[in-house]
Amino acid sequence: MSPPPPLMLLPLLLLAAGSFAAGNAKATPPSAAAAAGAGAPAPVPTPWPEQFHAVVFTNLTESGGRLQLIDLYYDWPKGRNLNLIHNQLSGDPTYDVEWTNGTSYYFDSGSCRTIRFPVGILPPDWLADGAVYLGREHVDGFDCHVWTKVDFIWYYEEVATGRPVRWNFFNGMQQHVMSFEVGGVLEDSKWQAPPYCFNGDNADTATLAADGADVMNSLMRFVGGSSCSYSCIA
Numbered sequence: 001m002s003p004p005p006p007l008m009l010l011p012l013l014l015l016a017a018g019s020f021a022a023g024n025a026k027a028t029p030p031s032a033a034a035a036a037g038a039g040a041p042a043p044v045p046t047p048w049p050e051q052f053h054a055v056v057f058t059n060l061t062e063s064g065g066r067l068q069l070i071d072l073y074y075d076w077p078k079g080r081n082l083n084l085i086h087n088q089l090s091g092d093p094t095y096d097v098e099w100t101n102g103t104s105y106y107f108d109s110g111s112c113r114t115i116r117f118p119v120g121i122l123p124p125d126w127l128a129d130g131a132v133y134l135g136r137e138h139v140d141g142f143d144c145h146v147w148t149k150v151d152f153i154w155y156y157e158e159v160a161t162g163r164p165v166r167w168n169f170f171n172g173m174q175q176h177v178m179s180f181e182v183g184g185v186l187e188d189s190k191w192q193a194p195p196y197c198f199n200g201d202n203a204d205t206a207t208l209a210a211d212g213a214d215v216m217n218s219l220m221r222f223v224g225g226s227s228c229s230y231s232c233i234a
């Protein structure tokens with residue numbers, strides 16, 4: 001038996017996110033004044049631009065994975081998000097194409113898996129609601145504001161520019177933003193899943209059920225996609 005591919009863990013992660021959200025619903029975040037110093041309101045995270053292209057260096061070694069370079073295309077107006085995942089020393093990248101209607105396609109040059117999620121993609125202001133400000137920290141050589149959301153993600157934003165610098169997840173995944181191009185888009189044809197995602201035997205489809213906070217489930221979907229490696233695909 002080979003170990004379960006990361007996607008098999010997604011239903012569990014979704015359940016975990018649901019209980020995370022439920023378990024934390026009553027927790028009172030520290031007051032803004034306490035976090036930021038007497039009298040000053042805590043900073044609010046900068047919303048994501050509606051479209052951007054980021055190159056993200058991803059370190060999965062703490063969660064048993066490898067290193068990746070990911071081209072992330074976030075396209076809110078067109079309701080889609082794409083991770084083009086280059087695994088270290090692998091010539092065949094993995095695509096994770098997420099549509100806001102809930103369908104995600106994971107494919108490489110030879111195989112495909114389709115997953116239907118009960119949630120859409122992250123909205124640009126996904127971090128603001130429920131984020132707890134932790135203060136300032138020097139991270140990757142940048143002076144950053146740090147927020148956490150239900151001890152699930154730690155998000156580092158450059159104080160001077162509002163650009164994201166890094167985010168870390170509870171499962172050990174660390175993502176470093178190497179470039180951040182506001183307005184960067186990927187041409188439509190590159191979003192199209194290949195024919196073998198749609199023909200009978202090869203089209204491996206699963207549907208995930210979830211309840212609880214929508215944004216948390218969208219975040220789970222985002223994490224699952226970004227931590228997807230060659231083994232996402234059956």
Ligand SMILES: *[C@@H]1O[C@H](CO)[C@@H](O)[C@H](O)[C@H]1NC(C)=O
Pocket residue numbers: 059060061062067174
């Ligand atoms: C990856 O993360 C591990 C665990 O935090 C760390 O020890 C290692 O230095 C990191 N590697 C790179 C290339 O960032």
Ligand SMILES: *[C@@H]1O[C@H](CO)[C@@H](O)[C@H](O)[C@H]1NC(C)=O
Pocket residue numbers: 099101102103
């Ligand atoms: C969602 O949109 C994508 C891209 O247009 C499409 O391939 C997929 O079938 C749609 N899913 C549903 C459930 O309508």
